[in-house]
Amino acid sequence: MRAVRLTGPGKLELMDIPVPEPGPGEVRIAVGATGACHSDLHILDAPAGIYPVPMTLGHEIAGTVDRPGDGVTAWQPGDRAAIYGIQGCGHCRGCLTGRENQCREVPVGGIGLSRDGGLAEYVVVPASRLLPTGDLELTQAAPLTDAGLTPYHAVELARPALRPGTFCVVIGIGGLGHMAVQILAATTAVTIIAVDTSDAALELAKRVGAHHTVRSDADAADRIRGLVGDPPDGADVVLDFVGVDATTRLGRTVVATGGHLLLVGLGGGQLTLKPTAEEPPPVPLEVTARIPFWGTRAELREVIALARQGRVHTEVETFPLEEAVRAYERLRAGGIRGRAVIVP
16 A cells, blocks of 8 residues: 655655454554644654654544444444544543543553654554544545644533633634634634634634634734733633744733643744743733643534534545655645645
8 A cells, every 4th residue: 555654864755565454353444534733843843853764644534334343343444433542541530530641650642643644545553542523524524633633622621711702812813723713603702703814714714603803913912902902901711722932932022911821833932931920921820821732532423413513514625645745745834724634
């Protein structure tokens, strides 16, 4: 079968490899679609030894059951499923409470991260990772497993603060950010302020539910402040899907006292927390700062339900498997609107 493999730092190659066989408790999936994520770029850019090689990339996967392994009875050939990519230890406090994204035993990893992923014609995964997608198109189902799940999880973490009459600033209207706007619009009554450097991204945000759009430039904080009020008031929740120094600075500048900062993007920016009574602190008092990671299987089931109800829809640009490398080049250059999805 054809597969796009990480063969060394910065090296992606399309090659032929044997079709994998499922072991006990596993299922072989005929891949229907795989999303291309910025996290894949971090894997590509990582030094040697961080990730196993050769390894098939791709952790946003949906497809059709091809062959169940021994002991698998809940899934039959032809069943359509999305794949929950995280693999925790199964026995720590996080895993036992259903929060495998907080596993305390297994380092960050999973399908397409520490074992072969979905940029191939087939992938083998544990049966426990599958969730039914019903009649969803597979190109829509695949991005839900990260581009939908991660912002949904971030919204869940901040949900007590997302009350009617409050403000939520969404920074970065890319693959995850445009889903966050829809999730907020579908599940809350907050006023949504979308922020991006791209006019096209802001137009997309407005179309999918943002109440206000702000171009990210030197005047962005002042324009947001004109909507949310002056300190100590401000945005009740800030969702940063970029995570560079400029966006973490913008977030802490507009968040309200007692508000919530959620840093989702892996841009490498820093947020300084400095408790002080002698000068205005860089982050307002009583603010909660969190770094969400992916989400839970229960949350993915809820995201899939929203999509099946027509409440969220991923903006996708599709690429054939042989153009996967080009898709990642476009992604790195900021040339993808919504989510790039690769189909075999």
